[in-house]
Amino acid sequence: xxxxxxxxxxxxxxxxxxxxxxxxxxxxxxxxxxxxxxxxxxxxxxxxxxxxxxxxxxxxxxxxxxxxxxxxxxxxxxxxxxxxxxxxxxxxxxxxxxxxxxxxxxxxxxxxxxxxxxxxxxxxxxxxxxxxxxxxxxxxxxxxxxxxxxxxxxxxxxxxxxxxxxxxxxxxxxxxxxxxxxxxxxxxxxxxxxxxxxxxxxxxxxxxxxxxxxxxxxxxxxxxxxxxxxxxxxxxxxxxxxxxxxxxxxxxxxxxxxxxxxxxxxxxxxxxxxxxxxxxxxxxxxxxxxxxxxxxxxxxx
Amino acid sequence: xxxxxxxxxxxxxxxxxxxxxxxxxxxxxxxxxxxxxxxxxxxxxxxxxxxxxxxxxxxxxxxxxxxxxxxxxxxxxxxxxxxxxxxxxxxxxxxxxxxxxxxxxxxxxxxxxxxxxxxxxxxxxxxxxxxxxxxxxxxxxxxxxxxxxxxxxxxxxxxxxxxxxxxxxxxxxxxxxxxxxxxxxxxxxxxxxxxxxxxxxxxxxxxxxxxxxxxxxxxxxxxxxxxxxxxxxxxxxxxxxxxxxxxxxxxxxxxxxxxxxxxxxxxxxxxxxxxxxxxxxxxxxxxxxxxxxxxxxxxxxxxxx
Numbered sequence: 001x002x003x004x005x006x007x008x009x010x011x012x013x014x015x016x017x018x019x020x021x022x023x024x025x026x027x028x029x030x031x032x033x034x035x036x037x038x039x040x041x042x043x044x045x046x047x048x049x050x051x052x053x054x055x056x057x058x059x060x061x062x063x064x065x066x067x068x069x070x071x072x073x074x075x076x077x078x079x080x081x082x083x084x085x086x087x088x089x090x091x092x093x094x095x096x097x098x099x100x101x102x103x104x105x106x107x108x109x110x111x112x113x114x115x116x117x118x119x120x121x122x123x124x125x126x127x128x129x130x131x132x133x134x135x136x137x138x139x140x141x142x143x144x145x146x147x148x149x150x151x152x153x154x155x156x157x158x159x160x161x162x163x164x165x166x167x168x169x170x171x172x173x174x175x176x177x178x179x180x181x182x183x184x185x186x187x188x189x190x191x192x193x194x195x196x197x198x199x200x201x202x203x204x205x206x207x208x209x210x211x212x213x214x215x216x217x218x219x220x221x222x223x224x225x226x227x228x229x230x231x232x233x234x235x236x237x238x239x240x241x242x243x244x245x246x247x248x249x250x251x252x253x254x255x256x257x258x259x260x261x262x263x264x265x266x267x268x269x270x271x272x273x274x275x276x277x278x279x280x281x282x283x284x285x286x287x288x289x290x291x292x293x294x295x296x297x298x299x300x301x
Numbered sequence: 302x303x304x305x306x307x308x309x310x311x312x313x314x315x316x317x318x319x320x321x322x323x324x325x326x327x328x329x330x331x332x333x334x335x336x337x338x339x340x341x342x343x344x345x346x347x348x349x350x351x352x353x354x355x356x357x358x359x360x361x362x363x364x365x366x367x368x369x370x371x372x373x374x375x376x377x378x379x380x381x382x383x384x385x386x387x388x389x390x391x392x393x394x395x396x397x398x399x400x401x402x403x404x405x406x407x408x409x410x411x412x413x414x415x416x417x418x419x420x421x422x423x424x425x426x427x428x429x430x431x432x433x434x435x436x437x438x439x440x441x442x443x444x445x446x447x448x449x450x451x452x453x454x455x456x457x458x459x460x461x462x463x464x465x466x467x468x469x470x471x472x473x474x475x476x477x478x479x480x481x482x483x484x485x486x487x488x489x490x491x492x493x494x495x496x497x498x499x500x501x502x503x504x505x506x507x508x509x510x511x512x513x514x515x516x517x518x519x520x521x522x523x524x525x526x527x528x529x530x531x532x533x534x535x536x537x538x539x540x541x542x543x544x545x546x547x548x549x550x551x552x553x554x555x556x557x558x559x560x561x562x563x564x565x566x567x568x569x570x571x572x573x574x575x576x577x578x579x580x581x582x583x584x585x586x587x588x589x590x591x592x593x594x595x596x597x598x599x600x601x602x603x604x605x606x
Contacts, residue, residue, distance in 0.1 A: 172336025
């Protein structure tokens with residue numbers, strides 16, 4: 001117990017301490033907490049573990065596995081090869097997804113930092129009202145605007161190109177990210193801007209040279225979140241990127257799911273693992289920023 | 302005369318000065334202004350316009366009055382999609398939020414390895430929907446999915462799950478509760494509760510459940526409000542999982558509002574009919590948001606700053 005206590009004091013971070021009890025009852029509650037955490041983590045990670053396990057088993061093992069086989073014996077990478085070969089275009093789909101995620105991320109960072117900066121650090125009439133409008137737009141279901149947006153792009157004959165899925169990000173694709181950015185930019189001391197202004201820096205100079213360098217954590221969160229969004233954008237892909245040349249991973253995997261009888265569970269799970277991998281890697285490197293970002297996107301203000 | 306002219310000149314002068322003063326701000330804001338007008342204001346109005354028209358994209362839109370709206374109540378598939386969505390919203394959302402809340406509390410308990418637990422707990426949220434859909438499909442496959450194999454081993458009768466038109470919607474509700482939602486926001490909320498409050502409560506002899514109900518819960522109400530709003534709006538648009546796993550089947554048992562709207566528009570090319578559905582969705586969401594905000598004054602605690 002004493003080691004736990006010292007461990008506690010060493011690793012103390014901000015936050016309420018649910019120090020569940022002390023001394024005699026402490027051990028019991030501590031064990032109970034561990035048990036609950038274990039149950040929860042098992043629930044959370046079980047589907048993923050199952051995915052990985054199935055991906056590494058041979059088709060025979062998957063079929064027979066009675067009742068449930070968790071450890072692949074012997075483990076095989078065969079499914080990855082079969083899955084990759086089942087569709088000759090996987091490399092293209094990965095490239096498409098990465099391309100889209102990168103280009104639209106640039107647009108998103110461009111628009112949300114500029115706009116967030118204006119809302120957070122500049123004075124103009126109607127600022128509060130427009131922010132309220134932004135918050136209202138956060139709550140607007142995308143399906144309300146979906147059809148006319150499509151018709152706009154159809155009218156200029158750009159459906160099936162990259163334009164409809166990139167241009168909006170340079171303007172305003174996500175009021176949520178504008179809000180996030182504004183919350184973050186408000187935390188940067190105004191004195192920095194004032195000092196730069198006295199030194200003769202104009203507003204854009206302040207934005208570019210003083211504020212943006214301090215905004216990297218928020219930008220990291222935004223990009224990581226957006227990459228995930230791109231990997232998950234089923235509706236957008238279905239409407240604008242259906243053709244083979246622009247196909248995204250989610251549609252490719254959907255095709256696999258539909259043909260699971262032909263493809264087999266092993267290769268399907270193997271490709272699911274491959275599709276998931278880039279996003280998980282991105283998150284792994286970004287995770288320390290996340291809690292911070294969510295505190296900021298919190299409810300005050 | 303001269304004086305009025307001078308005053309007018311002064312006024313335009315100040316206006317010009319005002320414009321010069323606010324010009325940078327509006328330049329910074331210009332992407333947002335264009336974006337809001339082109340991708341929000343116009344589409345919302347245009348959707349209303351189309352909802353009173355018959356429009357298949359190829360031929361020009363034809364005014365048909367309220368016919369699209371009148372058609373909705375009699376549309377069996379629309380009714381089912383609406384019913385499924387309301388079930389998902391009313392059971393799935395509160396269930397998932399409760400789960401997310403529990404998860405956040407567990408991850409906030411000071412135990413050894415907390416950092417590791419938090420990292421692991423973040424992983425499921427990062428798995429792409431398509432991959433998650435594939436593995437869930439494997440788990441609840443009627444024949445020999447994981448769940449049925451476990452059931453068989455336990456001597457329970459196996460179920461048809463996603464092959465059963467009545468059970469299938471519950472599979473989706475159960476999935477979202479199993480994952481939980483809003484954990485990160487709850488966790489951030491928990492960390493923002495001032496430590497002094499717990500200390501003061503402890504000094505006053507409050508047991509842990511007192512501390513939970515009189516300190517934690519009231520301080521968490523803003524997070525709950527935020528997650529509730531986001532969760533409800535998200536649930537009304539629920540689309541990807543059923544689209545990937547069952548395509549709404551069997552016999553419409555897992556068709557949700559979002560999918561029916563999508564199919565009306567982009568498979569049957571009934572843009573007018575789909576726009577009417579979009580506006581119904583808009584109105585429902587607006588009412589829900591309004592009611593929650595109205596009630597929030599009574600149950601959300603805002604710290605006086």
